[in-house]
Amino acid sequence: MEGIELLYERMYNYENETRVEEMTMRVGVLGATGYAGQELVRLLRRHEEVAELVLSSSSVAGQGYEEVYPHWNGQNIGILQDEDVPDLDVLFCALPHGLTASRARGFLDRKIKVIDLGADFRLNSAQVYEEWYKLKHPDVDLLGQAVYGLPELYREKIKGQSLIANPGCYPTATLLALVPLLKEQLLQTEMLVIDAKSGVSGAGRGVSLGNHFSEVNENFKAYGVASHRHTPEIEQELSRAAGQPLTVSFTPHLVPMTRGMLITIYAKVKEGINEADLRNCWLKHYASEQFVHLLPQGTWPQTKFSSGSNHAFLQLTVDRRTGNAVIVSTIDNLMKGAAGQAVQNMNLVVGWPEELGLSGTALWP
Ligand SMILES: NC(=O)C1=CN([C@@H]2O[C@H](COP(=O)(O)OP(=O)(O)OC[C@H]3O[C@@H](n4cnc5c(N)ncnc54)[C@H](OP(=O)(O)O)[C@@H]3O)[C@@H](O)[C@H]2O)C=CC1
Numbered sequence: 039m040e041g042i043e044l045l046y047e048r049m050y051n052y053e054n055e056t057r058v059e060e061m062t063m064r065v066g067v068l069g070a071t072g073y074a075g076q077e078l079v080r081l082l083r084r085h086e087e088v089a090e091l092v093l094s095s096s097s098v099a100g101q102g103y104e105e106v107y108p109h110w111n112g113q114n115i116g117i118l119q120d121e122d123v124p125d126l127d128v129l130f131c132a133l134p135h136g137l138t139a140s141r142a143r144g145f146l147d148r149k150i151k152v153i154d155l156g157a158d159f160r161l162n163s164a165q166v167y168e169e170w171y172k173l174k175h176p177d178v179d180l181l182g183q184a185v186y187g188l189p190e191l192y193r194e195k196i197k198g199q200s201l202i203a204n205p206g207c208y209p210t211a212t213l214l215a216l217v218p219l220l221k222e223q224l225l226q227t228e229m230l231v232i233d234a235k236s237g238v239s240g241a242g243r244g245v246s247l248g249n250h251f252s253e254v255n256e257n258f259k260a261y262g263v264a265s266h267r268h269t270p271e272i273e274q275e276l277s278r279a280a281g282q283p284l285t286v287s288f289t290p291h292l293v294p295m296t297r298g299m300l301i302t303i304y305a306k307v308k309e310g311i312n313e314a315d316l317r318n319c320w321l322k323h324y325a326s327e328q329f330v331h332l333l334p335q336g337t338w339p340q341t342k343f344s345s346g347s348n349h350a351f352l353q354l355t356v357d358r359r360t361g362n363a364v365i366v367s368t369i370d371n372l373m374k375g376a377a378g379q380a381v382q383n384m385n386l387v388v389g390w391p392e393e394l395g396l397s398g399t400a401l402w403p
Pocket residue numbers: 068069070071072073074075094095096097098131132133134135137155156157205206207239240241242243244371372375376
């Protein structure tokens with residue numbers, strides 16, 4: 039038995055609570071030396087069903103992983119392979135935009151399930167992708183096969199699929215907060231303001247002028263104003279939820295901290311809707327979710343609540359003077375915003391319990 043048959047056999051065994059002892063799941067990571075790739079390694083190493091991990095690098099193949107990341111010393115992570123990956127069950131692509139789309143078809147033809155942490159398959163329209171990413175989409179025909187990998191919204195669609203578009207970090211934090219409220223028509227759609235802040239690891243490991251220490255330390259700045267690439271992704275998913283096209287005012291900021299992101303959203307509520315209606319809507323949508331938490335009234339999210347974990351935290355109020363909803367959401371950009379969510383997606387694709395490899399709360403303080 040091999041490939042998909044073996045996966046189904048495993049799913050069957052899970053349902054019957056007779057876990058197969060010898061798992062041979064082979065998982066690969068392209069871009070394993072990047073921040074998202076390193077976070078994947080951390081999660082996959084403790085994932086009880088991943089038997090073999092193939093780590094790939096375009097620039098330092100042949101080096102030991104511990105040479106790149108000495109904090110892995112003594113953990114036998116192994117040697118980085120080149121990008122010519124062997125046959126695998128699942129491949130995570132943690133690469134710059136454009137690179138995964140040009141290779142995905144080859145992996146899919148080999149029956150390798152692909153989870154893309156980049157943006158190549160998030161947008162439904164190649165034209166929109168080209169406009170915002172300034173890249174010609176390398177494989178437009180594959181867009182229709184990709185499933186947007188936000189499990190709390192698309193769980194049933196993700197199960198068993200072969201090509202998953204892991205959402206962007208800002209969209210994840212925003213969509214978790216807004217989608218249920220828009221689906222239930224509780225908010226007006228003409229004035230949605232998303233004021234977002236991210237830690238610097240969101241920009242990846244490569245150094246640029248804007249993210250080196252002296253530019254970031256004791257500094258706070260907006261960037262990508264009215265032009266950030268996550269805007270069309272957020273609008274695509276919010277429009278779908280609202281059942282009508284909408285636009286948002288989205289402004290990201292860089293905060294002098296390493297990980298975490300916090301989003302504050304301002305929205306007008308619909309006539310006759312109050313705070314309890316909004317809260318009840320979230321409660322209904324997220325009551326059985328293990329990674330999304332509505333905090334007790336009056337407790338506002340902090341980035342440290344999520345640091346190093348796959349958990350998202352939400353809070354809202356309706357300002358009694360303006361009548362506007364103020365909504366706050368926090369996630370760890372490298373976890374629920376990238377690697378954690380990608381592992382959650384793998385678990386769904388393969389049919390494993392969704393939380394495998396993702397246990398644990400934040401590192402506090
Ligand atoms: N950082 C974050 O918080 C988030 C990141 N993402 C997405 O995940 C993906 C990876 O991001 P992140 O880990 O932050 O980025 P990094 O820059 O830290 O890592 C990207 C890795 O891609 C590899 N790579 C392969 N080919 C190239 C190439 N031609 N040019 C540059 N790098 C190349 C590099 O590894 P090597 O040289 O070893 O091949 C590099 O380490 C991106 O698509 C990003 O948008 C998504 C959500 C959040």
